[in-house]
Amino acid sequence: MKGSVLIADDEPLARRTLREHLRTLGWVGPIHEAHDGKTAIAVANNQRPDLLFLDIVMPGATGLEVLEQLDYEPKVIFTTAYDQYAVTAFELGALDYILKPFGRERLERVLHRAQAALNVAAAPLLSRARESLNQIRDLSRIFVRDGNRIVPIPLASLERVQGADDYVMICTATKEYLVSIRLSDLEVHLGRAKFLRIHRSHLINLEYVTSIESYDAARLEVVMKSGTRIVASRTGSKRLRDLAL
Template structure:
């Protein structure tokens, strides 16, 4: 048993699922429910104002995803994702979340998760440090919102990424998706041995390059396996030439 109560915020847009979580949390002596939200914007406001120890967070929310909520909050609690889709568990663990609950879940699964929560809350490494360590690792997957939900994108399938205002336009074997993140910020989370920013507006997957062709005396034309051709900047062209010397 813990020596103090830990504060909990629930973010879930489905009323029935939110009610179940509320009931389960109320049944745990060392947890105190301090707030609930049904959308991403309210979730960010609650987490940063209430600073909970534990956040139960639905991955698929109106307006923004649970993954986007994690990117926007300043206070970093222990996070347990709730989701209807097992494949999104990968996202939970890649960004340092503690666990995930696959809906619909029962009291037994909740109790199993609680043991991990209790152990983590009593650990010596603060949640912000663990979250930062997770974000410092190159991403293996990106997650894009569509009209039908959230689509996982294996970074190995990405051909290139282009800047589109404040967004990043990802071109992969699965098609084209728009992510609400700047190109520079996204580049900092990708493996630099595989992904190179060859222009202020373009990142390419080196494994997708089929040919480098001189464009002029200083720049290279990069041809990708999907037929896309991109002209690299002078400095990027020089760096690419160094790879084949």
């Protein structure tokens, strides 16, 4: 399966560097480009590319604002000359984050990771994921490492999970556990009976939701029993609205 790509950057040289390298890769399909944030939003929602390279500082809309305006959830790699945005990028569930100017070796590592991430979405692997889900849908707890111990966490006690890069923070009412696993992989293990993905970086237990409020014209904000407030993405907000009778 070939993946389509969008390069959104206001610097022509940066776009050309990425474009020329991507064209040498057999797994890359159509390559779209945008020179500002507003164009990036329009192209992404219209063409729905699998992978986005988003410059964070762009005219029209920042890369972070572009991500919030998408009506689907592609894989995203942020590119920027400013390293202060790294934490925010990973909190939003970015696949990776590269500083400009980026060297060939760093770019190749990022692209290798992107290829692996896109392959996860291929049909044969999706079939295997569904098979795994069928095998474990009756599990009532998961096991995680806590220092030198392995402890069971009842799914009923799990309030929410926040993902960042290759790690997740599993949050219960009494403790938080940092676990080396991607949020999408953990989502398969949890199933979807009580857990809902409301953001690329957030999975919530519906049993712990106290209220759902309007955040803006398109998005909702979820209030958890712990007091944590989470703004759902547009896609996540649609999923929440679909729950209403």
